[in-house]
Amino acid sequence: MTQLVGGIEAGGTKFVCAVGTDAGEILAQDRFRTTMPGETVAQAIKFFRAQEDRLGAAAAIGIASFGPIDLDPRSPTYGFITTTPKAGWSGTDLNGRIRDGLNVPIRIDTDVNAAALAEWRWGSAKTLDTFVYLTVGTGVGGGGLVNGRPIHGLVHPEMGHVRVPHDPSADPFLGSCPFHGDCLEGLASGPAMEKRWHARPEALPPDHPAWILEAHYLALGLANIICTLSPQRIFLGGGVMQQDCLFPLIRAEVVSLLKGYVQAPAILEEIDAYIVRPTLGAQAGILGALALACSPGEDR
Amino acid sequence: MTQLVGGIEAGGTKFVCAVGTDAGEILAQDRFRTTMPGETVAQAIKFFRAQEDRLGAAAAIGIASFGPIDLDPRSPTYGFITTTPKAGWSGTDLNGRIRDGLNVPIRIDTDVNAAALAEWRWGSAKTLDTFVYLTVGTGVGGGGLVNGRPIHGLVHPEMGHVRVPHDPSADPFLGSCPFHGDCLEGLASGPAMEKRWHARPEALPPDHPAWILEAHYLALGLANIICTLSPQRIFLGGGVMQQDCLFPLIRAEVVSLLKGYVQAPAILEEIDAYIVRPTLGAQAGILGALALACSPGEDR
Numbered sequence: 001m002t003q004l005v006g007g008i009e010a011g012g013t014k015f016v017c018a019v020g021t022d023a024g025e026i027l028a029q030d031r032f033r034t035t036m037p038g039e040t041v042a043q044a045i046k047f048f049r050a051q052e053d054r055l056g057a058a059a060a061i062g063i064a065s066f067g068p069i070d071l072d073p074r075s076p077t078y079g080f081i082t083t084t085p086k087a088g089w090s091g092t093d094l095n096g097r098i099r100d101g102l103n104v105p106i107r108i109d110t111d112v113n114a115a116a117l118a119e120w121r122w123g124s125a126k127t128l129d130t131f132v133y134l135t136v137g138t139g140v141g142g143g144g145l146v147n148g149r150p151i152h153g154l155v156h157p158e159m160g161h162v163r164v165p166h167d168p169s170a171d172p173f174l175g176s177c178p179f180h181g182d183c184l185e186g187l188a189s190g191p192a193m194e195k196r197w198h199a200r201p202e203a204l205p206p207d208h209p210a211w212i213l214e215a216h217y218l219a220l221g222l223a224n225i226i227c228t229l230s231p232q233r234i235f236l237g238g239g240v241m242q243q244d245c246l247f248p249l250i251r252a253e254v255v256s257l258l259k260g261y262v263q264a265p266a267i268l269e270e271i272d273a274y275i276v277r278p279t280l281g282a283q284a285g286i287l288g289a290l291a292l293a294c295s296p297g298e299d300r
Numbered sequence: 301m302t303q304l305v306g307g308i309e310a311g312g313t314k315f316v317c318a319v320g321t322d323a324g325e326i327l328a329q330d331r332f333r334t335t336m337p338g339e340t341v342a343q344a345i346k347f348f349r350a351q352e353d354r355l356g357a358a359a360a361i362g363i364a365s366f367g368p369i370d371l372d373p374r375s376p377t378y379g380f381i382t383t384t385p386k387a388g389w390s391g392t393d394l395n396g397r398i399r400d401g402l403n404v405p406i407r408i409d410t411d412v413n414a415a416a417l418a419e420w421r422w423g424s425a426k427t428l429d430t431f432v433y434l435t436v437g438t439g440v441g442g443g444g445l446v447n448g449r450p451i452h453g454l455v456h457p458e459m460g461h462v463r464v465p466h467d468p469s470a471d472p473f474l475g476s477c478p479f480h481g482d483c484l485e486g487l488a489s490g491p492a493m494e495k496r497w498h499a500r501p502e503a504l505p506p507d508h509p510a511w512i513l514e515a516h517y518l519a520l521g522l523a524n525i526i527c528t529l530s531p532q533r534i535f536l537g538g539g540v541m542q543q544d545c546l547f548p549l550i551r552a553e554v555v556s557l558l559k560g561y562v563q564a565p566a567i568l569e570e571i572d573a574y575i576v577r578p579t580l581g582a583q584a585g586i587l588g589a590l591a592l593a594c595s596p597g598e599d600r
Contacts, residue, residue, distance in 0.1 A: 068563055082563045130453030142528070146446040146453065153430030153446065153530035154564050161561055162524040165465050179561045224462040228442070228528045230453035261461055261479045263368055263382045264454050 006048055006061035006104070007289025009111065010034075010094065012086050012138075016286045017044050019051045019058055022294045024122035024287055027055060037092045045101040060105040062292025064114030064285060065094060067141075071109065071152050079108050085178070107292040111135075112143030112157075113150040114288030115278065119235060120145055121291045123279035132231040133278065134159060136218065137238035140185040146229065160185035164220040171196075171213060188217040190240050206245040214240070215249030222250065222275065223257040232266070237278045251275050306348055306361035306404070307589025309411065310334075310394065312386050312438075316586045317344050319351040319358055322594045324422035324587055327355060337392045345401040360405040362592025364414030364585060365394060367441075371409065371452050379408050385478070407592040411435075412443030412457075413450035414588030415578065419535060420445055421591045423579035432531040433578065434459060436518065437538035440485040446529060460485035464520040471496075471513060488517040490540050506545040514540070515549030522550065522575065523557040532566070537578045551575050 002021040009016040011034060018029040030047045034040050048058065066084065070077045079095020099106045109117070116133035119125040125145075132144035142159025144151055151157050166175070166182045173196040175182030176189065186192055193201045197210050204210045222234060236250070251271045258267060266274045278284050302321040309316040311334060318329040330347045334340050348358065366384065370377045379395020399406045409417070416433035419425040425445075432444035442459025444451055451457050466475070466482045473496040475482030476489065486492055493501045497510050504510045522534060536550070551571045558567060566574045578584050 070563075130451070146451060146529075147449040149447040151430070151446060151530060154526075154532045154566055155530055155562060157530050158527045158562060160527075161558075162527045163465050163520055163557065165463050179559045180557075220463055224524060225528055226454075227458045227460075227462045228525055229446075230451060230455050230457050232454045257463070257480075258461075259479045262455060262458060263370075266454055 003294075004056055004058045005290050005293035006051075006058035007286055007291075007293055008044055008061065008063045008065075008098065009285040009289050010063055010065040011111070011285070012066045012084070012089075015040055015044060016289075017047045018286045018290060019048070019055055020290045022290075024118070024290065026283070026286065026290070027051075029286065034086075036088045037094070037097070041094070041097045041101065044098065048102055058104060058293070060107060060293040061098060061102065062114065062289040062294075063094060063098060063106060063108040064111045064289040064292060065108060067110050068155065068158070069094070069108065069110065071156050079106070107295060109150055109292055110141070110143050110156050111285060111288060112141045113145075113152075114143075114292050115237065115280075115284045116144045116235070116288075117150060117295060118280055118284060118287040118291040119278060121294065122287060124276075125233065125235070128232045130229065130231055131233040131235070132159075132225055132229060133235045133237065134222070134225075135238035136188060136236065136240040137190050140189050140221070140238075142225070144229070144231065159221070159225065160189070162221060162224060164217060164224070184217060184221045188214055188221070188240075190238075193240065201240050201243065204243075206243065211243060211245050211249060215246055215253050218246070219250050219253030219257055222254050226254070226258065226262060226267070230262075233273075234275045235278045236275060237284060241277070247275065247277070303594075304356055304358045305590050305593035306351075306358035307586055307591075307593055308344055308361065308363045308365075308398065309585040309589050310363055310365040311411070311585070312366045312384070315340055315344060316589075317347045318586045318590060319348070319355055320590045322590075324418070324590065326583070326586065326590070327351075329586065334386075336388045337394070337397070341394070341397045341401065344398065348402050358404060358593070360407060360593040361398060361402065362414065362589040362594075363394060363398060363406060363408040364411045364589040364592060365408060367410050368455065368458070369394070369408065369410065371456050379406070407595060409450055409592055410441070410443050410456050411585060411588060412441045413445075413452075414443075414592050415537065415580075415584045416444045416535070416588075417450060417595060418580055418584060418587040418591040419578055421594065422587060424576075425533065425535070428532045430529065430531055431533045431535070432459075432525055432529060433535045433537065434522070434525075435538035436488060436536065436540040437490050440489050440521070440538075442525065444529070444531060459521070459525065460489070462521060462524060464517060464524070484517060484521045488514055488521070488540075493540065501540050501543065504543075506543065511543060511545050511549060515546055515553050518546070519550050519553030519557055522554050526554070526558065526562060526567070530562075533573075534575045535578045536575060537584060541577070547575065547577070
């Protein structure tokens with residue numbers, strides 16, 4: 001029996017709202033710019049009310065949100081956006097505002113944990129219990145499932161902000177992260193590439209040296225993730241990953257960095273099937289939100 | 301009702317065998333040098349047979365093993381030591397030899413995952429579901445629980461082999477890891493300290509600059525673990541961590557590296573209770589093995 005669920009892909013630039021089924025079929029969808037919280041949330045609520053009249057009530061709504069967000073169910077600020085540079089959004093009770101506006105159970109998580117959940121539910125990660133979803137675009141973000149559930153722990157992962165070796169004699173760019181300078185995001189995000197090479201990533205041809213350096217940093221990040229989390233697979237999404245030449249470069253560099261130490265056929269023999277594109281493509285974000293609505297969790 | 305369980309702390313230098321209760325009480329214990337697999341396993345089996353006559357049969361035996369080990373329950377070499385530099389031990393079916401010798405269910409895991417499990421069962425991690433246990437000694441090893449269960453995924457974590465920034469102008473030592481050179485273990489293990497400073501760590505006074513550098517590398521490793529796994533607490537054990545001055549230095553450096561980005565009171569306000577000594581001290585290893593025997597898992 002199919003069930004109606006709702007999803008909000010809450011990004012810093014745009015909100016996508018959808019109503020769909022627990023089979024991952026989208027029945028209605030809308031997208032609008034992220035302005036101030038009051039206006040943006042009101043638009044989302046208006047969308048879901050209209051769809052309720054048309055399709056019926058959603059059993060739950062999932063919010064796949066930009067972060068950082070408070071995901072501790074015991075915290076008084078559970079479901080709040082915490083400290084974001086996005087003007088007006090710090091301290092916004094996103095979870096509570098949607099729940100109170102629609103009177104429906106809400107399940108909120110990071111956009112990357114949600115995308116991982118969608119890959120597990122409707123993509124190619126069905127048989128996995130421990131894997132990572134890394135997105136490389138305006139920022140670098142990572143999430144995933146460990147032992148069959150999204151990683152939360154203390155807060156949620158911030159995989160883009162790991163420190164990796166950076167040799168200033170080979171790459172004098174100091175990094176673009178306002179917090180950490182040359183963390184992974186500061187070295188390898190889209191804006192970092194643009195600042196270093198004075199061109200947007202999509203304008204750089206596949207034979208530009210930018211891509212070898214980019215693959216090097218991302219491979220350093222992935223090798224560390226492999227040593228720390230031991231994922232069964234790694235999905236790489238986001239705008240920067242649209243450059244096809246990156247995948248083979250990254251795979252080769254990860255193998256080279258690990259030097260045979262992690263004894264697993266997935267890495268030693270089948271790296272092409274280990275570091276892969278998400279199967280859900282451009283729909284990954286909103287399907288992530290719908291997947292959250294389908295998943296057992298804390299309803300607040 | 302208490303139950304008898306057995307444990308083997310299988311280290312590269314020594315084996316510790318114990319019979320105890322599921323309350324973590326040790327009733328009998330023996331230790332001997334790790335020689336060749338045949339001889340060492342025979343000594344372990346002899347110990348458990350003698351204790352069976354004296355105390356009764358253990359319901360299960362846990363093996364907290366040096367690694368790498370194959371922990372994939374579907375693998376034909378499940379429970380084997382895979383590629384270790386330890387002479388004679390590569391390809392040893394440790395799990396099978398003990399199981400066949402004693403005809404009892406075996407639960408095997410890495411020494412660090414097992415130590416984490418003991419902290420969860422009998423130490424100070426009872427209320428946590430996601431935390432890390434890092435040991436700094438002859439090597440650097442990390443394990444832990446995520447979502448309430450030990451991290452396995454593809455294989456098991458190898459946290460000592462993450463790459464961290466290394467500035468050769470400040471620290472010209474090239475690193476001691478035979479695989480990766482200046483990975484975390486290569487820069488911060490006991491042997492790495494000894495090679496860099498020409499003195500064993502325990503001979504270096506607390507005001508020696510070695511400790512500031514050591515804290516810096518370990519803090520880089522921990523900051524990356526925090527960004528990747530989001531642990532609720534980090535336990536630091538092992539011989540190198542016996543130097544008391546290290547804890548405050550590491551805590552301050554972790555806070556400094558994260559720059560307020562991870563918004564959690566545990567890090568921003570209560571770091572002294574966040575990066576801590578294991579509560580089980582010198583018994584952590586063998587209690588880890590007993591904790592494995594008490595834990596539901598694959599019996600092979």
